[in-house]
Amino acid sequence: MRTYHNNKIKLFNSLHGKKELFIPLHEGFVGMYVCGPTVYNKVHLGNVRTFLSFDVINRYFRHLKYKIRYVRNITDAGHLLDNEEDKISKQSVLEKLEPMEVVQKYTVDFHNVLSLFNLLPPNIEPTATGHIVEQIELIKKLLKNGLAYTVNGSVYFDVNKYNMEGGNYGELSGRKIEDMIANTRDLDGQGEKKNPQDFALWKRASAEHIMRWPSPWGDGFPGWHLECTAMSTKYLGEKFDIHGGGMDLKFPHHECEIAQAKGTLGVEPVKYWMHTNMLTLNGQKMSKSTGNTILPEELIQGNNNFFEKPFHPIIVRFFFLQAHYRSVLDLSNEAMIAAEKGFIRLSSAIEKLSSIKSSKISTFNIQDWIDLCYGAINDDFNTPILISYLFEAVKLINNLELGNETLNQEDLSKLQEAIHAFFYDILGLELLSDTLNDHSKLDHAMKVLIDLRNKARLEKDWALSDEIRDRLAESGIILKDGKGETTYEIE
Numbered sequence: 001m002r003t004y005h006n007n008k009i010k011l012f013n014s015l016h017g018k019k020e021l022f023i024p025l026h027e028g029f030v031g032m033y034v035c036g037p038t039v040y041n042k043v044h045l046g047n048v049r050t051f052l053s054f055d056v057i058n059r060y061f062r063h064l065k066y067k068i069r070y071v072r073n074i075t076d077a078g079h080l081l082d083n084e085e086d087k088i089s090k091q092s093v094l095e096k097l098e099p100m101e102v103v104q105k106y107t108v109d110f111h112n113v114l115s116l117f118n119l120l121p122p123n124i125e126p127t128a129t130g131h132i133v134e135q136i137e138l139i140k141k142l143l144k145n146g147l148a149y150t151v152n153g154s155v156y157f158d159v160n161k162y163n164m165e166g167g168n169y170g171e172l173s174g175r176k177i178e179d180m181i182a183n184t185r186d187l188d189g190q191g192e193k194k195n196p197q198d199f200a201l202w203k204r205a206s207a208e209h210i211m212r213w214p215s216p217w218g219d220g221f222p223g224w225h226l227e228c229t230a231m232s233t234k235y236l237g238e239k240f241d242i243h244g245g246g247m248d249l250k251f252p253h254h255e256c257e258i259a260q261a262k263g264t265l266g267v268e269p270v271k272y273w274m275h276t277n278m279l280t281l282n283g284q285k286m287s288k289s290t291g292n293t294i295l296p297e298e299l300i301q302g303n304n305n306f307f308e309k310p311f312h313p314i315i316v317r318f319f320f321l322q323a324h325y326r327s328v329l330d331l332s333n334e335a336m337i338a339a340e341k342g343f344i345r346l347s348s349a350i351e352k353l354s355s356i357k358s359s360k361i362s363t364f365n366i367q368d369w370i371d372l373c374y375g376a377i378n379d380d381f382n383t384p385i386l387i388s389y390l391f392e393a394v395k396l397i398n399n400l401e402l403g404n405e406t407l408n409q410e411d412l413s414k415l416q417e418a419i420h421a422f423f424y425d426i427l428g429l430e431l432l433s434d435t436l437n438d439h440s441k442l443d444h445a446m447k448v449l450i451d452l453r454n455k456a457r458l459e460k461d462w463a464l465s466d467e468i469r470d471r472l473a474e475s476g477i478i479l480k481d482g483k484g485e486t487t488y489e490i491e
Contacts (some may be wrong), residue, residue: 009378011242012326014250014273015172024241025271029059030068031240033232033270035249036125038075039106040087043113045296045331046286050246052317053276053325055119055428057381063425071235074110076129077211077221086221088420089210099211101127113296116313118428124235128227132213135222135230138264139201139215140396146422147263151192153218159197162259169197169259172273173251180201201258225256233261233269247277251479254314258350278331281460282306294331311340314430318343321383321427342391347431349394350423352401353416359406360470366411370418371461377426390422393394417484450479 009022010449013433034054034062034121037043051072061068074086092099126137139155142148147162148155159169162330163177170176179368200223205212230469232240233384245254261269280286286293294304303312311319319339325331371390393415399405403409407415449468467478472488480487 010380012273013262013271014275015270017174018301018435020272022241022272024066025239028066030066031236032058032068032070032242032244033059033228033236033240034070034072034243035228035253036075037075037110038087038245039103039110041106043106044286045112045299046246048113048117048296049320049391050244050331051114051119051275051281052098052117052428053381054244054274056321056383057274057425058120058122059426060377060381063421069124069233069236070122071124071126073218073231074103074107074125074127075224075227076100076107076127076338077227079222086211092210096243108272114298116296116354117317118149118314118430119319120428126231126235128231131227131234132222134234135226136215138204138226138230138260141264142201142260142334148201149194153220154192154200154216155202157199157201157259157263159193159199159255159259160195161280162263167259167262169255169281172255172258175251175255181282186243193446199223199225199252199261199462219397223252226260228253229257229260229264232257233265238267240272241270242272242274244274245275246388247275250275274422276325277328280328281333283330293301299336307336310338312432314432315340318387318429320425321429322387324380324382325386327382330475336338343429344432345388346390346394346423347433349397350419351431351433352397353419356397356407356412358409359414360408362407364407364411366407366414366418369393370397370414373418375421377422386427387421390419393419443455446477446488450488453479454486 010019011022012018013020031056034051036051037047054070054072058068058070077086088099088102091097092102095102097105107302114121122141139148143150143155146158147165149245152158159177163169202215202217202222203220204218205220210222211221213221232243243254243257250273258269263268278285281292281294283293284290296313296316298304299307299316300310300313315336319331319336322342333453363396369392373389376382376389379385379457396405396415400407419439447473453465453468454463456468472479480489
């Protein structure tokens with residue numbers, strides 16, 4: 001197969017509103033920062049879709065042999081709510097836990113969920129609370145540069161001053177200052193601000209606020225936007241290639257990041273801004289208040305009122321990849337059933353591929369098909385088009401099996417290598433037979449249970465022996481007592 005390291009990737013740059021040729025700041029290297037979760041509750045499917053989209057981008061750069069540094073943060077200091085509580089502190093009260101217990105609980109949940117969907121971990125996963133010093137230093141620079149001011153122990157970014165000195169607050173989201181002022185709600189300490197569009201860099205902690213740190217301005221905690229500027233520039237440099245996140249973060253979070261970075265460093269921090277679109281459920285926005293929402297484990301386990309059956313996480317991953325990351329994707333029972341059928345069809349063909357025999361001649365141009373596949377993923381990481389080409393390969397494999405098409409050994413090897421690259425390495429998919437039919441762990445667990453039951457029988461503890469047998473039978477595992485050994489089978 002050809003080398004595609006120098007392939008021309010075009011990606012949609014939200015900053016300029018168009019597709020642009022990807023040219024890394026340093027040849028052969030990619031620096032990518034993605035805004036991670038605020039760990040105060042279970043991760044939702046919309047988050048999973050966003051992180052899965054950037055997982056494919058991470059995987060593709062790796063496939064192309066770029067040296068990528070992928071940084072995805074954990075927000076463990078909370079977001080301010082209307083009453084100036086933060087989400088983590090509020091959840092700690094509800095669950096009667098210390099704030100950092102809440103953080104640990106939902107960080108573990110986040111990692112477990114992403115692992116189910118076969119996401120690769122980032123190279124660095126920094127936390128907001130682990131970078132308080134760096135955030136304080138950024139605030140000092142903004143104060144020194146005259147772009148921030150202090151009020152009653154809090155520090156705010158001065159948006160008007162920033163714009164007067166050549167900044168362009170609103171450049172990413174396309175918003176105008178006048179519109180922002182008109183639409184500003186009375187929250188986040190508005191009475192302290194010079195202007196309603198100013199945002200908090202540091203907030204003074206009230207006496208009852210648990211999450212607090214000492215600073216030159218008194219005990220407090222950092223504003224939400226500041227952490228990503230501190231961590232992205234620390235690990236990727238003053239300028240880096242890609243910054244990603246959900247579309248809902250474009251304003252105000254990413255807008256504030258740009259202003260903070262330019263205000264301290266004097267340079268445009270990010271070359272390409274990328275944003276994923278939202279996930280809806282049955283045609284409507286997901287919302288806890290309306291009940292139109294579902295958690296990842298509820299979809300996987302079938303414990304919900306929206307779907308007729310549970311779905312394997314790899315099927316869910318495949319479903320997500322059938323839509324472009326910048327498109328709204330609607331989750332429904334019908335769509336998931338269709339995705340499952342399509343995935344089984346694709347998987348069945350891939351399983352056949354290893355048994356296909358080569359011929360003397362090729363009747364199908366494999367290189368043209370490979371070029372089409374790379375062309376799709378190079379076009380703003382267009383996974384649905386790539387998947388459509390994989391289904392063309394399904395037809396080819398079926399025709400090869402029937403003898404309607406033939407491939408010589410070189411082309412057959414190319415096809416097998418390409419299928420592995422696109423299906424496994426880039427899209428991050430797995431055959432269900434690989435994940436569901438691996439009985440090694442089950443065999444080990446059953447040996448332990450059978451040994452325990454045999455021990456109970458030797459000790460004439462018939463109650464325990466029968467309980468083990470009956471409980472396993474309830475789970476669909478039938479024990480068979482033969483001469484000298486007990487085996488099992490799954491119904």
